[in-house]
Amino acid sequence: MHIEIDEIAKSFGDTTALQPVSLAIPSGALVALLGPSGSGKTTLLRILGGLEYPTSGRVLFDGADSTGLSVQQRRAGFVFQSYALFRHMTVFENIAYGLKARPRKLRPPRAEIARRVAKLLDLIQLPGITDRYPTQLSGGQRQRVALARALAIEPRMLLLDEPFGALDAKVRKELRHGLREIHDATGLTTIFVTHDQDEAMELADLVVVMSMGRIEQVGRPQDIRERPATPFVREFITA
Amino acid sequence: MSETPSSHRPRFRSATEEPAPVRIGLIAFVVLVLAVLVLAPLGVIFSEAFAKGWAAAWKALQSKDLQSAIWLTLVVAAIAVPLNAVFGVAAAWLITKFDFRGKAVLITLIDLPFSVSPVVAGLCLVLMFGANTMVGGWLVAQGMPIVFAIPGIVMATMFVTFPFVARELIPVMIEQGRTEEEAALTLGASGWRTFLTVTLPNIRWALLYGVLLCNARAMGEFGAVAVVSGKIRGKTATMPLAIEMLYNEYLSVAAFSLAGLLTLLALVTLLLKSVLEIRYADQLAATRRH
Ligand SMILES: Nc1ncnc2c1ncn2[C@@H]1O[C@H](COP(=O)(O)OP(=O)(O)OP(=O)(O)O)[C@@H](O)[C@H]1O
Ligand SMILES: [Mg+2]
Numbered sequence: 001m002h003i004e005i006d007e008i009a010k011s012f013g014d015t016t017a018l019q020p021v022s023l024a025i026p027s028g029a030l031v032a033l034l035g036p037s038g039s040g041k042t043t044l045l046r047i048l049g050g051l052e053y054p055t056s057g058r059v060l061f062d063g064a065d066s067t068g069l070s071v072q073q074r075r076a077g078f079v080f081q082s083y084a085l086f087r088h089m090t091v092f093e094n095i096a097y098g099l100k101a102r103p104r105k106l107r108p109p110r111a112e113i114a115r116r117v118a119k120l121l122d123l124i125q126l127p128g129i130t131d132r133y134p135t136q137l138s139g140g141q142r143q144r145v146a147l148a149r150a151l152a153i154e155p156r157m158l159l160l161d162e163p164f165g166a167l168d169a170k171v172r173k174e175l176r177h178g179l180r181e182i183h184d185a186t187g188l189t190t191i192f193v194t195h196d197q198d199e200a201m202e203l204a205d206l207v208v209v210m211s212m213g214r215i216e217q218v219g220r221p222q223d224i225r226e227r228p229a230t231p232f233v234r235e236f237i238t239a
Numbered sequence: 240m241s242e243t244p245s246s247h248r249p250r251f252r253s254a255t256e257e258p259a260p261v262r263i264g265l266i267a268f269v270v271l272v273l274a275v276l277v278l279a280p281l282g283v284i285f286s287e288a289f290a291k292g293w294a295a296a297w298k299a300l301q302s303k304d305l306q307s308a309i310w311l312t313l314v315v316a317a318i319a320v321p322l323n324a325v326f327g328v329a330a331a332w333l334i335t336k337f338d339f340r341g342k343a344v345l346i347t348l349i350d351l352p353f354s355v356s357p358v359v360a361g362l363c364l365v366l367m368f369g370a371n372t373m374v375g376g377w378l379v380a381q382g383m384p385i386v387f388a389i390p391g392i393v394m395a396t397m398f399v400t401f402p403f404v405a406r407e408l409i410p411v412m413i414e415q416g417r418t419e420e421e422a423a424l425t426l427g428a429s430g431w432r433t434f435l436t437v438t439l440p441n442i443r444w445a446l447l448y449g450v451l452l453c454n455a456r457a458m459g460e461f462g463a464v465a466v467v468s469g470k471i472r473g474k475t476a477t478m479p480l481a482i483e484m485l486y487n488e489y490l491s492v493a494a495f496s497l498a499g500l501l502t503l504l505a506l507v508t509l510l511l512k513s514v515l516e517i518r519y520a521d522q523l524a525a526t527r528r529h
Contacts, residue, residue: 051421071424078425084418088440097436098426153426 008057035210077150327404361466407449
């Protein structure tokens with residue numbers, strides 16, 4: 001799905017989280033929102049997912065103004081930084097949640113839900129953990145379950161907030177490739193937040209560098225590396 | 240570094256573990272306090288109740304006034320506790336899941352009953368709904384008196400017990416944050432479904448605990464109810480009020496039998512809680528840590 005952000009601004013009371021920012025994301029791209037802490041990455045992602053409403057500006061999905069769409073209507077697969085798995089549900093119930101929440105007419109039958117959950121567990125390479133609770137999983141496993149849960153609703157886009165933030169270096173590397181593979185397999189427009197420039201440069205088709213609620217530069221990784229548009233970008237990517 | 244000979248290898252001790260004398264001293268102190276302040280009085284209640292034998296205690300409980308007091312207490316709790324549970328969940332949900340102006344005021348208001356004397360609370364109800372006030376007079380004319388009647392007792396009980404559920408839930412819900420709810424919403428669940436399938440299961444133990452506390456307090460409330468009920472024997476006297484009246488009239492077997500029954504009701508709720516905790520220990524652990 002093609003995503004267009006048109007002059008989106010957001011303030012929380014007195015603090016301005018986002019200056020008016022504009023950005024076009026081509027369908028099927030894997031995009032990194034890169035920037036230091038407090039630069040507005042999470043805020044932008046949450047606005048796309050419908051968890052936050054912009055103070056002004058519009059969001060367009062495939063050319064249609066979607067600013068007023070509710071979270072549920074947006075069908076964005078959202079992976080939270082802390083994963084936010086339902087702690088009282090097993091892995092199976094977590095992944096099946098979105099399918100079971102559908103209105104009766106659209107809800108797949110039980111056997112179909114089980115089949116899809118099994119398929120997703122294969123995709124994230126964790127078959128055989130269906131009956132575990134989130135507490136019984138490692139950080140990396142939780143992250144993958146959160147991804148599977150987001151994919152289960154057949155989302156129109158995938159939004160990930162620092163998906164590898166809480167993991168050690170080795171697991172990060174592995175999961176990075178995992179995300180790339182899943183992105184390529186599903187063809188979903190995918191946006192992930194990170195403040196790790198290596199991660200952004202290695203993984204993304206398009207990197208959006210942000211600072212203090214502004215977009216400093218948008219470009220392919222090598223363009224940003226070779227031709228930083230502002231002193232901030234130069235400093236940030238050489239740091 | 241040479242190896243310690245196995246004969247005096249140091250025993251591994253957890254950093255939070257205290258030496259034995261301290262531990263034993265603390266345990267002895269706690270047991271002593273519990274014995275003096277909790278167990279002994281409980282023992283006295285039952286020994287006084289059965290001072291003239293089981294039959295006498297049983298017979299005392301059969302009297303019409305006592306039956307009415309028991310019934311009234313159960314009815315009032317059965318109305319006040321569920322209403323307060325709903326109120327407490329709604330208030331805690333509002334306070335922890337939304338940002339709005341006047342939140343601090345709302346939190347203070349919820350705590351108010353903890354700081355206001357129950358007697359004062361009862362008086363306020365009398366001043367508002369007494370038969371010689373406008374509202375009260377009109378209600379009496381409609382045949383629905385509040386003061387010196389069951390509605391007043393329910394209202395007084397609710398006032399006194401309404402912080403219990405909310406207070407129990409708020410810290411738990413703050414600790415759990417909003418992200419699980421947000422995740423449910425992004426997965427397409429409605430607000431109501433999110434509440435039923437995510438919020439409620441996550442707070443059920445705190446809720447149960449709050450409800451049990453609320454219930455214990457509701458059945459035991461004295462001051463506020465004493466003021467609004469008018470203590471009409473056999474009509475508006477709840478168990479605690481009846482116990483006091485009987486005791487003042489030197490009817491000690493009846494007083495202590497009723498007190499024993501009230502204690503048993505409290506013990507039953509405690510037992511219920513323990514049974515549920517043991518039965519669902521694994522789920523309890525899963526919802527506490529993440
Ligand atoms: N709910 C909120 N209420 C008030 N201010 C907020 C809120 N959410 C974000 N902000 C503010 O908006 C600004 C941008 O925050 P945001 O979370 O988008 O940053 P971020 O780039 O994701 O940072 P990090 O890398 O630390 O996660 C910050 O100054 C933050 O304090
Ligand atoms: Mg963030």
